[in-house]
Amino acid sequence: MLIAGLFFASCASPGYERTDEGVLIRLDQKESTDSRLVRLNVVNSKIIHVSATPKKSFSKEKSLIVVPQEKFSDFSVEEKNDDVVVSTADLKAVVSLKTGEVQFFDASGKILLRENEGGGKRFDPVTVEATDGYALKQSFESPDDEAFYGLGQHQADEFNYKGKNESLFQYNTKVSVPFVLSNKNYGILWDNYSLSRFGDERDYAQLDETFTLYDSKGVKGGLTGTYVPGANRKAQPVVRTEKNIYFEDIKTILNLPKDFPFDGSKVTYEGEIEAKEDGAYRFQLYYAGYVTVYLDNKEVVPERWRTAWNPNSYKFSVNMQAGKRVPLRIQWRPDGGVSYCGLRALSPVTDKEQNKLALYSEMGDEIDYYFVAGHSMDDVISGYRRLTGKSQIMPKWAMGYWQSRERYKTQDEILGVLKEFRKRQIPIDNIVLDWNYWPEDAWGSHEFDKARFPDPKGMVDSIHQMHAKMMISVWPKFYVTTEHYKEFDRKGWMYQQAVKDSIRDWVGPGYVGSFYDAYSAEARKLFWKQMEDHLYPLGIDAWWMDASEPNVRDCTDMEYRKALCGPTALGPSTKYFNAYALMNAEAIYDGQRGTDPDKRVFLLTRSGFAGLQRYSTATWSGDIATRWEDMKAQISAGLNFSMSGIPYWTMDIGGFCVEKRYEKGQYEFNATGKENADYKEWRELNTRWYQFGAFCPLFRAHGQFPYREVWNIAPEGHPAYQSIVYYTQLRYRLMPYIYSLAGMTYFNDYTIMRALVMDFGKDTQVNNIGDQYMFGPSVMACPVYEYGARKRNVYFPATTGWYDFYSGKHLAGGQLLSVEAPYERMPLYVREGAIVPFGPDMQYTTEKQPVNIKIYVYAGKNGSFTLYEDEGVNYNYEKGKYSMIPFIYNDATRSLIIGTREGSFDGMLNKRTFEVVFVNKTNAAGIEKEVKGKTVSYEGSEIMIKL
Known part of the structure; x- marks a missing residue:
């Protein structure tokens, strides 16, 4: 000392x-x-x-x-x-x-x-x-x-x-x-x-705080706002001066022209802005409906869209000169009765500080x-x-395909969809029941509407008999009339502001309710107890924890949001604003493990926070839009979420909130059997999104109408149908690889969806590549996110060579190439030294034991891979009940060692065969052509194979 x-x-x-x-x-x-x-x-x-x-x-x-x-x-x-x-x-x-x-x-x-x-x-x-x-x-x-x-x-x-x-x-x-x-x-x-x-640290400022504004005639003081009603509307156009473009929540939209019919209208904000200092100005656009922004007569924001009730933010930066007046024009087409638009900016800071x-x-x-x-x-x-906290190993079935929609309205509907999957022999493991299965006026009761779901236990049993699992939506929300609300309220465990303000939701005539306080340990126990009493006995397999931000009301200003979700048991909501989803996940995880300690917990939540992975919880990206730019944004969103330390992420394949043109396209197709231009685009959008989704940690489709079942997207024989089914089947063939990655998240703290910078950081070219990524250690996924694209640019990191996944053709690293991307295929590549196991075709993850596994070994570098297996549904892996089989490839000797198996578990395959396919520059063996490899029997002892 x-x-x-x-x-x-x-x-x-x-x-x-x-x-x-x-x-x-x-x-x-x-x-x-x-x-x-x-x-x-x-x-x-x-x-x-x-x-x-x-x-x-x-x-x-x-x-x-x-x-x-x-x-x-x-x-x-x-x-x-x-x-x-x-x-x-x-x-x-x-x-x-x-x-x-x-x-x-x-x-x-x-x-x-x-x-x-x-x-x-x-x-x-x-x-x-x-x-x-x-x-x-x-x-x-x-x-x-x-x-x-x-x-x-x-x-x-x-x-x-x-x-x-x-x-x-x-x-x-x-x-x-x-x-x-x-x-x-x-x-x-x-x-x-x-x-x-x-x-x-600054919040984005209003335009008049950052710039001097001039209207369309050059008059100082504001921009010109022109509001033109849609066709067949009796209202007159409105022209007025706008000092700011700030209509971003249910409070500030009251400053829009009163009684103006916004749905279908055209709004333009135009004039000039004059910077007060030189430098880079950073803008935030907030929008619902269609919006395009031009600055200095250049399109700085190409048209973007969001549904009226769920706005989005987009950021851009422009260098400006002090005293120079620059034209600004915002073209906005509201798409709904209530819509939002805002543009704010940050004045420059030095590059060093930024x-x-x-x-x-x-x-x-x-x-x-x-x-x-x-x-x-x-x-x-x-x-x-x-x-x-460690990331738990998800149940093996969760690595398969999930089907969801907003929403299956009856018991017959959800069972009918699952039956159709089985009839068409399209693989599926999980089907999801979204919100409003309860009586209309009983949100939070955890009871089923008997008119639509007459036999909930029989429904779940039927799903299990068809070899699938069922996930159900459970919200932390309760109508004041329910007994469950009253049970929380008696203890002081309900947020009260929404009730005091009589906020009514969007269901039927609108009902008053609120959210429980997940920051209270005893409230968390009660939340699970209510689920345990009412839902768990039905045999439900997984929990979908929606609106866990918590989202008490859409589109409110930040201060009111805090009022709606507080005060918490720990203190002001201002102080504890971001951790609600973590607390709510703890309630379910601790609750189920206490009730049924041997059944793996699976949670899907719309929000998350640091530590979420310890509660066996995945996150999805919420109610995103059905636009190509939104699909692209999910790639960088998923990569950054994964690099936030939480390995399980997914999204609504196809997007949740749908442009009306796509809805109209399906209605017209159903009526006439003809594919119009919009519906043709819808099919291609979903095809590309499914291709991307098959190479995410979790593979899940969900959204509003049009429905997302493959046969509702396109008929059998259509290239969209064929491609979606192909990638679903491929996902199941890759299950030995994918489930081994799941094992690695626990044993090695691994990340499944990997930005290139994680594996190829010595190549500085990858620092800014957020639209292609590694799926595990071996496969590089390159989603296609532009309509009509049949090629895309792909960068091949320099520290290794690469093989085309489908053909086996070798490509050198360190180059940017325009590669083929036909409608039915997403570009996929495998790095040198990779070892990739393929299992059998399956309809669900437990249909077949992987008795015969085909192992592709890619020459050019030494490589290794460990095949992980366990019982798939319980926590015995925490007690040492699992097996690992190491595969080690030596490129100099062209030999593969299948090492001694480590560990064991109940039901383990003691005998199996491995068929090893060797891929090198002269043997372009791709997965799309049947290639015979060397077959060996394996009983757990080390084997060496010369390739």
């Missing part, structure tokens, strides 16, 4: 002391909002927890996202000049005794990350609902060649967040996770639950972040899961 440190500590003077977990630094505090205490706790040799506060002591509150950690003591503390150095086998953290600034170095002394000079910390006192706290900011320096990923799942189609801004809050289609992953092989887990921001790693939160007790280092991005994500 260092005597000087103890002396300073005992006097509460500037200095430091070593603690059991790390070091505590006391700073010379000049202002009451300066850092007073900085604490570094060593979690393990690669993870250090940094806390800072202006107060005399740190908060005692337990983290909601970090699980308890084993004590780690293998570190040293020493003083060097004016710094304290905390060292482990892998890291050095250097803290300034003068400023509290922290720097992180690897074991060789290479800097990994440093806080801004002086510490980069800011504390602004706030008081909410009589609770004191701080608005918090932490800034770090960042070199020019750094790239940032993670932050959850957002919809602006941004991939590398370097130099970007992102607001972190939960909303339909937007999932925020406060974890940043750097290509420098470190991550920052920001332990805060309030609305947060990455990058610029490119920093900066995190801001609206409310917290103190700055709390975890620095996680690693030798690779996978290693960093492993550290993240060390902190927030």
Whole structure:
């Protein structure tokens, strides 16, 4: 123990002391909002927890996202000049005794990350609902060649967040996770639950705060807004001056022209904007309906669309000169009775400031972040899961195909759809019952409407008899008239604002209800108990936790959203705004494992937060739109969500909210049998989306009308039908590969859907590639997201050669090529050194044992793969009941070793055959032609095969 440190500590003077977990630094505090205490706790040799506060002591509150950690003591503390150095086998953290600034170095002394000079910390006192706290900011320096990923799942189609801004809050289609992953092989887990921001901490400002505005005639003071009603409307056009374009929620749309019929209208905002300073202005467009934006007579936002009740945000940046007037025109076509439009902007900041790693939160007790280092991005994500919990292995059936729609309205309808899958011999494992299976006025009762679902238990049994599973939608929402609401309400566990304001939802005449408080541990137990009593006895297999943001009401301003979902049992909703989905998932996971400890839990939730993976929970990207740009945005959204440390992600294949032209297209086709232009596009959109979806962690179709069952998309024999069925069958043939990846998420903290930067980071070309990715270690997926495209550009990372998945043709790495992308096929490639197992054709995951597996081995590099197997439905894998068979390929000797099997489980195949197909530059063996390989019998002992 260092005597000087103890002396300073005992006097509460500037200095430091070593603690059991790390070091505590006391700073010379000049202002009451300066850092007073900085604490570094060593979690393990690669993870250090940094806390800072202006107060005399740190908060005692337990983290909601970090699980308890084993004590780690293998570190040293020493003083060097004016710094304290905390060292482990892998890291050095250097803290300034003068400023509290922290720097992180690897074991060789290479800097990994440093806080801004002086510490980069800011504390602004706030008081909410009589609770004191701080608005918090932490800034770090960042070199020019750094790239940032993670932050959850957002919809602006941004991939590398370097130099970007992102607001972190939960909303339909937007999932925020406060974890940043750097290509420098470190991550920052920001332990805060309030609305947060990455990058610029400022909210987007109104146009008149950022620019001088001129109308279409050059008059200073605002833009010209012209509102032209649709055909056959008696209303007159409205022309008026708009100082701002800010109609973004149910409050601000009241500022639109009163009683104007917006559905089918055409709205134009035009004039000029004059910048007040030089630099890059960052804009946020908020829109529902159709919108196009032109700036300086250039189309900066090509036409985008969202349904009226579910707006989206899109961001763009434009360099502007101070004093120069630039034409601005926004063309907006509202598509519904209520629609939203907004354009706001951020004034310039310096490139140096914009490119920093900066995190801001609206409310917290103190700055709390975890620095996680690693030798690779996978290693960093492993550290993240060390902190927030292991990812469970999903049930094997969940790796198969799921069919869903909004919605199966009767028992006969859902059973009829499943029967049709079986009749057509299209593989499926899970069918989903969406909302409103209850009586119309009984949301939250967990009871079925007997007129439409006369025998719920018989329905579930019938699904099981057809060798499928059933997932059901359960919301944290209750109508005030239900007994379940009253049971929560008696305990004070219901959010009250929606009830006080008599907010009625969209069902029938509209009913008043609210959401339960998932931050209460006892409320969570009651939520599960109600499900256990009413739904679990039916034999339901999985839970769909919808609207878990929580979304009490669509399209409200942020302050009202906070009022609707609080106060929580832990404190103001401002402070705990983002973690509801995590708490709700805990309720189900702990509840089911307590009730039925041997049955794997499966949850699907529309929102998420750091740590979600420990509750066997997947997330989907919400009620996205059915547009090509929305399909493309899901690629980067899924990759960043996966790089946020949560490996199971999915989406509504085909998009949820449908353009009316597609609905009209199917109605016309049903009436005439003729495929019009819109319906032709609809079929191609779904074909491309299914191709992409087959190579995501979970494979799931869902959406509004038109229906998403393959025969409702196109008839048998149509190329859309053929392609969708082909990729569904391929998904099942790849099940030995896919389920092994699921095993790796638990045993190796693996990530299934992988940005190229994770595996090919030495090739800097991949830093900004967010539209192609690795599916596991071997297969590169390249979705096609443009209508009519029959080619697409594909970059082949330089550190390896590649093989065409279908033909086996070899391609060199390090090149960008325009590749063939016929209607029926998505470009897929396999890296050199890959080992890919293929199982039998199946109708469901348990139909056949993989007695015969075909193993494709791709020459050019050494390679390895481990075939993982277990019982598929229970938690025996946690007790060691599983098997692993290692495959090791030596490229120099062209030999494959099938290693000794490790482990065992009930029902394991003791004898099987492997047929090994060798693929190299002279043997272009693709999966689309029948190729015979070398067949060997395997009984668990090592075998070597010369290829």
